[in-house]
Amino acid sequence: DITKKVEGELMRREFTANVSHELKTPLQSIYASAELLKTGLVPESDREQFVDRIFKESKRMIQLVQDIIELSELDEENVTSQKEKINLYDVACSSSENLAPKSKNLNVSVDVDLDKIDAAEAVIYSIPTLVHEIIYNLIDNAIKYNKESGTVSVRVYKKSNGNIAVSVADTGIGIEQKYMDRIFERFFRVDKSHSREIGGTGLGLSIVKHAAKVIGAELGVTSEVGKGTTVEVIFAE
Numbered sequence: 001d002i003t004k005k006v007e008g009e010l011m012r013r014e015f016t017a018n019v020s021h022e023l024k025t026p027l028q029s030i031y032a033s034a035e036l037l038k039t040g041l042v043p044e045s046d047r048e049q050f051v052d053r054i055f056k057e058s059k060r061m062i063q064l065v066q067d068i069i070e071l072s073e074l075d076e077e078n079v080t081s082q083k084e085k086i087n088l089y090d091v092a093c094s095s096s097e098n099l100a101p102k103s104k105n106l107n108v109s110v111d112v113d114l115d116k117i118d119a120a121e122a123v124i125y126s127i128p129t130l131v132h133e134i135i136y137n138l139i140d141n142a143i144k145y146n147k148e149s150g151t152v153s154v155r156v157y158k159k160s161n162g163n164i165a166v167s168v169a170d171t172g173i174g175i176e177q178k179y180m181d182r183i184f185e186r187f188f189r190v191d192k193s194h195s196r197e198i199g200g201t202g203l204g205l206s207i208v209k210h211a212a213k214v215i216g217a218e219l220g221v222t223s224e225v226g227k228g229t230t231v232e233v234i235f236a237e
Contacts, residue, residue: 087119115155117156
């Protein structure tokens with residue numbers, strides 16, 4: 001019990017330190033840009049660039065805060081939603097549509113397919129918000145960490161035991177084997193410079209892991225550096 005308390009306290013401290021760092025970086029950028037605009041030191045031709053920086057960093061902060069709140073609720077298992085019938089194919093399609101502006105901007109194509117089952121068979125009984133978060137975050141991640149003109153393949157299919165699964169495969173940068181055990185850690189990024197460039201918070205896969213735990217889904221990951229990553233989610237009946 002003492003060991004668990006110590007580990008829990010260390011995790012909380014690390015999480016607080018990471019949150020402070022992640023919030024401080026965009027705040028400094030916003031403050032510096034706003035200060036220069038306020039003092040009138042920015043030429044008119046450059047004002048749009050500074051306003052755009054403030055907008056992007058503010059948007060990243062809002063997303064970070066939303067992710068932190070969601071993780072906190074999952075940690076406390078503070079999920080009050082009732083279970084409902086959910087069509088995984090519909091969730092995958094709607095997630096893909098919602099992420100279409102991002103995939104278009106990064107020149108990544110997203111395909112959603114049923115594999116040897118009908119749409120009517122792609123139904124589970126679970127918590128809608130958490131299932132959506134899992135699929136949305138996986139597709140979002142696959143888009144963000146892809147290559148120019150890359151692809152994301154989302155497949156909905158049935159396992160041999162009858163459970164319905166969703167796999168999200170990308171043609172992106174891939175993950176080295178030594179990092180595979182850490183990809184679901186909060187704020188862990190395989191490529192920090194790339195994450196900064198695309199605005200990732202480093203919490204997407206942590207949300208996936210915690211949401212999967214709450215609804216009893218299984219996660220599996222395979223990856224090859226330079227060729228891409230595939231994440232499979234097996235949903236319990």
